[in-house]
Amino acid sequence: MASTYLSRTPSSETNRKKFTISAWVKRTQTTNQERIFDVSTSATTQSGLIIMSDGNLQFYAGSGQINLTTNRLFRDVSAWYHIVCAVDTTQATSSNRVKLYVNGVQETSFSTETYPSQNYDTLFNSTNEHRLGKRWDSDQYWQGLMSHFHFIDGTAYDASAFGQADANGVWTINTSPSVTYGTNGFFILKNGNSVTDQSGNGNNFTVAGGTLTNTEDCPSNVFATANATMGNLTATFSNGNLTVASTGGGNFGGASTLGTSSGKYYAEFKITAQTADCGHLGIDGDPQESARNDHFAGENAWSYGYNANGNKFNNNSGTSYGDTFTLNDIIMVAMDLDNNYVYFGKNGTWQNSGDPTSGASGTGSAFSISSSPPSGAYFFVSGDGSGSNSATIAHNYGNGYFGTTAVASAGTNASGIGIFEYDVPTGYTALSTKGLNL
Secondary structure (H helix, E strand, O other): OOOOEEEEOOOOOOOOOEEEEEEEEEOOOOOOOEEEEEEEOOOOOEEEEEEOOOOEEEEEEOOOOEEEEEEEEOOOOOOEEEEEEEEEOOOOOHHHOEEEEEOOEEOOOEEEEEOOOOOOOOOOOOOOOEEEOOOOOOOOOOOOEEEEEEEEEOOOOOHHHOEEEOOOOOEEEOOOOOOOOOOOOEEEOOOOOOOOOOOOOOOOOEEEEOOOOOOOOEOOEOEOOEOOOOOEOOEEEEOOOOEEEEOOOOOOOEEEOOOEOOOEEEEEEEEEEEOOOOOEEEEEOOHHHHOEOOOOOOOOOOEEEEEOOOEEEEOOEEEEOOOOOOOOOEEEEEEEOOOOEEEEEEOOEEHHHOOOOOHHHOOOOOEEOOOOOOOOOEEEEEEOOOOOOOEEEEEEOOEOEEOOEEOOOOOOOOOOOOEOOOOOOOOOEOOEHHHHOO
């Protein structure tokens, strides 16, 4: 959500002692403090559900009247977390007054564990502004994604009201929970970026800052993004880690959060800013090595890239291959890990008369790739690859956007997973958890 936040101010005060917050969230960075849900007017008058700069989950109120800060850290930028905060300060036992759950499991180990006095009034359900994604002083914006955000006025539910474990023990979303929302309760961000309340209460939110974009990435189908936590990258990540801007002064090669060792996968990259012939796109079987400030796609033995000057690269060796590409060009990458080939395309045309559907023959492929990469899997990678020059590259792993701009006209996609500018080759799909399990 970056500098985006949502806002609603209740017209009447209701139960400030008893409520439930349930939200699915996906992080994109792990260095800044971020507000999930907040009602505050100053540094000493606040109530908020927060992920701290170290990755701890915290529920805080007043000037420390409530402070539950987990020992457990939440730093996985490739996963959705289901967070539930159940508050009932009327309880006789102090430890029952605030409960935190992550992915269905109650948190019981805290670095700070301060429970409120009995019948303590938080700011939730007051007539102060309620914000998703920001605190009172235009700070601590939520940088990642949110989905299925419920607020319950007057009841403290546990996590089982909003999710359940599947047959494999994986915590999954309940898209239509049977709960009583109460007067100020609401349900927004259901299966998209709608801020219209789905609870029936009409407690709609407004986008009070920034741009709220839709995403195919959701708790039931996690899509790849660029990985801001891998390696030593001097780059700026934005738009849910789907836009990466290099800062110049050296090569960089950022890898996707998801990798795979089999199957056929497709992705698109758009050059949205560029100096000189700057830009390397491709795949890498050793992403920790590639994801460094001085590396680029195609530099090592298990990395295969297509450069803006039209050359293809592997093991730091470039050869003539296809068209040059520049500002606003869209580069297509298809990796066939069943037959061990990679193909590159530009603006809807596969280079070298490539045919990603050719299977074992690898017709027109850019490279026949190693079947035994060091990491055991291949990842999509992007980077500037041009010394002191720089590039900004928007990634589309199936979310249907380049930055905040939707694809112009979605191509065909037989798998039904993801939205792309151009036709997805038959047999290929998006790099997502559902795509990995086809």
